[in-house]
Amino acid sequence: MKVVTRFAPSPTGLLHIGNIRTALYAWLFAKHYSGKFILRIEDTNFNTSNQKYSSSILDVLNWLGLSWDEGPYFQSHNLKFYNDIILQLITQKKAYKCYCSSEHLKKIRDVQIINGDKPKYDGTCKNITKDLCKPYVVRFKNPERGRVIFQDCIRGNISVNNEELDDLIIQRTNGIPTYNFCSVIDDHRMNITHVIRGEDHINNTPRQINIYKSLNFKIPQYAHVSMIIDKNKQKLSKRNKNYEMTYYQNQGFFPEALLNYIVRLGWSHGNQEIFSLNEMIKLFSLKKVNKAPSIFNTRKLLWINHYYLNTLPEKYVVIEFKKLLKKKKINIHFDINQINIIRLLKKRCSTINEIIDGSKFFYSDFHINFILLSQNYVHKLCKNITCIFFKKFYLLQNWSILNIQRCIKNTIVEQCFFTKDVYMNLRIILTGSDISPSIIEIIFILGKTLTLKRIKNCIQFIKNN
Known part of the structure; x- marks a missing residue:
């Protein structure tokens, strides 16, 4: 079996540390087994997706050197394909149209919460046999009995009762299919063997497995990596720009340093701290990925970047130095040798941006x-x-x-x-x-x-x- 992994971000914002760890682990796993890494852009939510974020995803992955073997594939280009399968499920009585208003759904939810029940759709429209002339969503008819059991490559055996799962929406009122459905269809169509993603998706997995079963698709293996937390043990906020990859680009961090630091956020190989990309590929294993949350440590990242600043070839460092100068619209006097500036300041700086700040008197x-x-x-x-x-x-x-x-x-x-x-x-x-x-x-x-x-x-x- 050829290993095939994927990275499937939604273009609703800039990539952050957590996104890149997921991409890196999927990329390393595929490379370790001489497999294939696919890039897919999950952009079916037109209200939040933005083309500039799609472009940024490609730019950041290219900058980091995480090249993809296929793609990028855009889900928005395949809406008819998804909807044809949804129509097939409706015909087979495996999905149904739900006409419930948001007011009705809220009322059901409020009553369930008051009664101490887990909020879920009560199946009001499940047995309607004729079309009603009003707006609807399409819900997947989840099995009412039995259990969903799967072996997580990181967390081991996970079991969920079907009665805990409701009939999730697979097509919105506007006719656009939802994430959970499109993800299943694409993972099957692209022959994905291993789905590596964040633990916040664990709740989606049983629902998606039931969709796989309803379509007689082969179920991939799943690996859910732990969350990354800050020094206060809080989940990293997506609104904090200091965790966005463009922030690190603008601060003059090296791709090599970021990948080296990020790979250690949950994975380790003894006490080794510094890894080349080839070493990561050779040594990476999901068996060594920790279940516990990983703490993001800025000082450690700066230490690693300082290491690369002082060990990477000077010509390469100068190229990155010039790129950041150009981005900041800074011109250095033509008589000044930039390698000498790097040599003067690299021992006392952790990033290229610190070198630029510390050398202003050379160009201002x-x-x-x-x-x-x-x-x-x-x-x-x-x-x-x-x-x-x-x-x-x-x-x-x-x-x-x-x-x-x-x-x-x-x-x-x-x-x-x-x-x-x-x-x-x-x-x-x-x-x-x-x-x-x-x-x-x-x-x-x-x-x-x-x-x-x-x-x-x-x-x-x-x-x-």
């Missing part, structure tokens, strides 16, 4: 911070320091870190300057801040022309103030 003009200078560092020597170093740097022939360091040290000795005064003045003049990485490396990266320009601006500033 700024006004001399006179407040900093006047409060701490402006004195009778300040003008002398700037004028002397302008001349020294101007005369420096070979612009290298070693020569810049020698130039500064020799000048301090020659002029009897205090080292801290020199370094702090240069730091504020060249970066606009009194906190920065090594000022010698910054001077080297800025280059001779830009360094002299900023020192000259400071000299003029002091004269005018």
Whole structure:
């Protein structure tokens, strides 16, 4: 049997951490067994589906490298096919038209709640044999006796009494089929062998299995992964944009880091923390997926991204750096070597966005911070320091870190300057801040022309103030 899995998101919002874990597990399971991974967009709810979210789904999966072998298939393109099968079920007395109004359904539900019963449809329209001239939905006629029993690949044996299940709606009043029905039809048509999805779908599984049985379809194997919770042990909110994948793209996280972190949200292989994609494929097993909820830890994700920031090839990091700069509409001075910026800051940063924020002085003009200078560092020597170093740097022939360091040290000795005064003045003049990485490396990266320009601006500033 060839393993076939699928990822079937609804385009009603941006993909979040939970979605991607489901996609990753399905993708890894298929790849582990040299199987097939299918992408399906479940967009039959026209009130909430949006084309921009469909496009975003494709973009995010491509960015992460989770390529699909078939698809994307859009359920909205197959409405006639689903409805023909629904008509077949009605003809076979396995489904029926329900004409109950929302007011009637509410009344039934309220009475059941008052009586302490589980709310469910009471079958008012189940035995109506003739068509009524009013709006209707189509309900699947669920078996009234017996049990639905299935073996979950993660949770083991699950059993549900049929009497607990009501006759679910499989076609809305507007003639559009519902998720539970379309999902069954497509999983059968696409030969899905393993349905890997979140535990919030466990309640749907017995209902879908009964639909499979009514159509004499082969039932796939199911695996329901645990929920992901935050540090307060609450389910991750879909409204929290900090869990959306586009947030991590915009913050400069690496796809490799995100997949490495996400795969560990419920799955493990001993104490190993870092996995290449090939290692994940080789080692992944549903037997090692934990039933317990997984806690999302931002600090751990940042730690993993920091690891990749410092171990991925520099050329690749620079490409990602340039992409984010372009997205933020930031232009770096053409004389500045971007690899040097990465080398300067990657040890102290966790994301590319942090590198961009920490290197603003390389690509942004700024006004001399006179407040900093006047409060701490402006004195009778300040003008002398700037004028002397302008001349020294101007005369420096070979612009290298070693020569810049020698130039500064020799000048301090020659002029009897205090080292801290020199370094702090240069730091504020060249970066606009009194906190920065090594000022010698910054001077080297800025280059001779830009360094002299900023020192000259400071000299003029002091004269005018």
